[in-house]
Amino acid sequence: MLVGVSVLAISLSVLVYYYPPTSWAFWPLTMAVPRDVSANKSPTRNQSEPKDKTVSAEAEPDDHKDKDHSLPKATITQTVTPDPDIELSPQTTPKANTLGIESQQPVPTFSLESQDSSDEEDEDETPPSFPAANSAQRTSANSSLMGPPLAINRTQPPASRLMAPPPRIIPSNLRELPTSTNSLRIPSTGPLPNRSPPRSNGLGLPPAPIKTPNARGKVLLSPGHSPLDWASLLKSGKNLSGVSSLMRVTPSQLKHNSGRKGRAAWSSYQGKVYNITPYIPFHPGGEGEIRRAAGKDGSKLFMEVHPWVNWENMLGECLVGIMVAENDGLIVAEGSLEDMD
Numbered sequence: 001m002l003v004g005v006s007v008l009a010i011s012l013s014v015l016v017y018y019y020p021p022t023s024w025a026f027w028p029l030t031m032a033v034p035r036d037v038s039a040n041k042s043p044t045r046n047q048s049e050p051k052d053k054t055v056s057a058e059a060e061p062d063d064h065k066d067k068d069h070s071l072p073k074a075t076i077t078q079t080v081t082p083d084p085d086i087e088l089s090p091q092t093t094p095k096a097n098t099l100g101i102e103s104q105q106p107v108p109t110f111s112l113e114s115q116d117s118s119d120e121e122d123e124d125e126t127p128p129s130f131p132a133a134n135s136a137q138r139t140s141a142n143s144s145l146m147g148p149p150l151a152i153n154r155t156q157p158p159a160s161r162l163m164a165p166p167p168r169i170i171p172s173n174l175r176e177l178p179t180s181t182n183s184l185r186i187p188s189t190g191p192l193p194n195r196s197p198p199r200s201n202g203l204g205l206p207p208a209p210i211k212t213p214n215a216r217g218k219v220l221l222s223p224g225h226s227p228l229d230w231a232s233l234l235k236s237g238k239n240l241s242g243v244s245s246l247m248r249v250t251p252s253q254l255k256h257n258s259g260r261k262g263r264a265a266w267s268s269y270q271g272k273v274y275n276i277t278p279y280i281p282f283h284p285g286g287e288g289e290i291r292r293a294a295g296k297d298g299s300k301l302f303m304e305v306h307p308w309v310n311w312e313n314m315l316g317e318c319l320v321g322i323m324v325a326e327n328d329g330l331i332v333a334e335g336s337l338e339d340m341d
Ligand code: HEM
Pocket: 218, 267, 276, 279, 283, 284, 285, 286, 289, 290, 291, 292, 293, 298, 301, 302, 305, 306, 309, 310, 311, 314, 315
């Protein structure tokens, strides 16, 4: 008995030595895999496979096959791709996808091509029409959302197609035209303009005239003395100041050059003395107005009438000098002023 057990143990040891336990699980599978699977595309190996626990766990159930066949045929094309791993030696470690024999079922692929008979016509290389024949744009053209195509009458001029027709004249809306005698009369009804009594000052005197913005008439300048003519004279380079160089002007000197008795007209504006003699005929406000400032400081008069006028630009070439105290001034020879005239 003891000897028998020993022999059995030794034989088992030898068996385990040559066939390690790691290879035990694949014995039935390697023995069952056919040598040439490519020649037999029908997956019938499962029938010969033993009901080993490792293999049967990866086999797909039958109801799964039924589910694949229930897919719509119109959108699925089935392709069979032979697994190249099948050609390997059965002694190698089997791949997972080869064990699932049912995975030899064709893999469904989706395609956008339609299954009707027009597939062959789509291969035509002529460009498709726009909009496409079966587009929603064409189909909606017949619906109520889209009107019929414009029918342009080529016989009419373009203006008549774009403009709205003239309004219809209804006789009841027309007024009666005034006759020649009635049009000159003051209407007897309705509010009348300027019918209020004339304004009185309460003293019996005639009412004061109503001032309007244009009540004061514009000064008519002599020909050749427009503002543009003055501007061109400023650019002419002519000596308009009457002096050879800037000078210090005393109050007595300013008063002396009053523009009377053949003298030049000087006027001071904010400490600067200008020879306004050449500008007098160009003054838009008239010669009399600007002469009021001759021989004295005209800043106040100037600012009262037109503070917006830039006299420094307009009289720049007429600058004589600056105002100084009486004892600081230099007398300018009168001949220099006569040269300007
Ligand atoms: C020398 C310096 C002066 C210069 C450069 C000058 C220039 C001018 C200019 C450019 C205008 C036209 C203004 C406009 O149309 O808006 C004007 C108008 C006038 N200026 Fe002078 N002016 C000067 C001195 C004076 C003085 C001293 C007076 C008198 C107080 C005066 C009285 C007037 C008047 C009454 C008008 C008319 C304003 C109007 O039409 O509404 N200006 N002046």
